[in-house]
Amino acid sequence: MYDVCEVKVMNLSDKEVECSHKFIHDSSTGNMSSYLQSKHDIYENQNKV
Numbered sequence: 001m002y003d004v005c006e007v008k009v010m011n012l013s014d015k016e017v018e019c020s021h022k023f024i025h026d027s028s029t030g031n032m033s034s035y036l037q038s039k040h041d042i043y044e045n046q047n048k049v
């Protein structure tokens with residue numbers, strides 16, 4: 001199973017598309033959270049630092 005990144009990004013033609021980066025689903029969202037932070041600068045509210 002995979003999770004897919006649904007963050008909207010601009011493609012080379014300036015169109016808004018889903019990032020579509022695939023994650024191997026490992027029963028936690030840790031991978032996705034750190035990916036979102038490093039790649040998209042998105043911080044979810046689950047853990048306050």
Ligand SMILES: [Zn+2]
Nearest residue numbers: 005007019021
């Ligand atoms: Zn992404």
